[in-house]
Amino acid sequence: MSKNSLIVYYSHSGNTRKLAKLIAEETGGTLCELVPEKFYPDDYNTVVEQAKKEIQAGFKPELKTKVKDISAYDTVFIGTPNWWSTIAPPVATFLESYDLSEKNVVPFCTHGGGGSGHIEAIVKKSCPDSAVLSVLSVYDDTARDSLVESWLKKTGVK
Ligand SMILES: Cc1cc2nc3c(=O)[nH]c(=O)nc-3n(C[C@H](O)[C@H](O)[C@H](O)COP(=O)(O)O)c2cc1C
Numbered sequence: 001m002s003k004n005s006l007i008v009y010y011s012h013s014g015n016t017r018k019l020a021k022l023i024a025e026e027t028g029g030t031l032c033e034l035v036p037e038k039f040y041p042d043d044y045n046t047v048v049e050q051a052k053k054e055i056q057a058g059f060k061p062e063l064k065t066k067v068k069d070i071s072a073y074d075t076v077f078i079g080t081p082n083w084w085s086t087i088a089p090p091v092a093t094f095l096e097s098y099d100l101s102e103k104n105v106v107p108f109c110t111h112g113g114g115g116s117g118h119i120e121a122i123v124k125k126s127c128p129d130s131a132v133l134s135v136l137s138v139y140d141d142t143a144r145d146s147l148v149e150s151w152l153k154k155t156g157v158k
Contacts, residue, residue, distance in 0.1 A: 005029030006029060006030050006032055006077070007024050007030065009031075009033060009077075009079030010094075011079070013081075016081050019079060019148070025145065027075075027077075030073075035063065035064040038062075051083045051089070054089045055089065060089060061093055062093070070098045075104040076103055076105050077106045078107050079091075079109065080107075080108075080109050081110055082112070082137075084117075085118055085119075086122055095126040096126070100127045103130050104131050104157070105127050105130040105132045106132075107133075108135060108138070109136070109137050110137075110143070111140075112139075115137050119135055133157070134155065136148070
């Protein structure tokens, strides 16, 4: 199904980055890490509180990352950690900034036990004119190539 895949993700502590890299290896797609202009603090409790405020306010941080030619991709994977049961604010900025209509959009996330929360629903709402596939949700850093491969087959991407 997919000719040109872009794998866009934000990762604070590395778990979603690991999963994104496995997806890139399996699909041959292009990796694109979303880097905010202002880094989130490393301290867990501090970032948890900051994220709560940002999500409640609908804050969308400026990104250093720019995708040059989004039209070159027919499939866009979108990866995020589960932050307060939803997407991390840098991913919200990405979704607001690019037109993904007529593309396949494939959400994926890592989480700390809460699963994918509202992530699939939020991506669907943000991409009303895209074909949004079911989310791949992986606990913590447990992503494995076999798991990614079977999920890609199930979604029809591979
Ligand atoms: C700000 C913040 C909020 C979080 N909220 C949730 C949550 O609501 N549910 C959950 O299961 N995990 C939650 N977690 C845990 C992360 O989703 C989990 O550690 C994830 O794998 C981190 O991905 P990363 O390493 O790519 O940043 C939260 C972590 C942070 C830092």
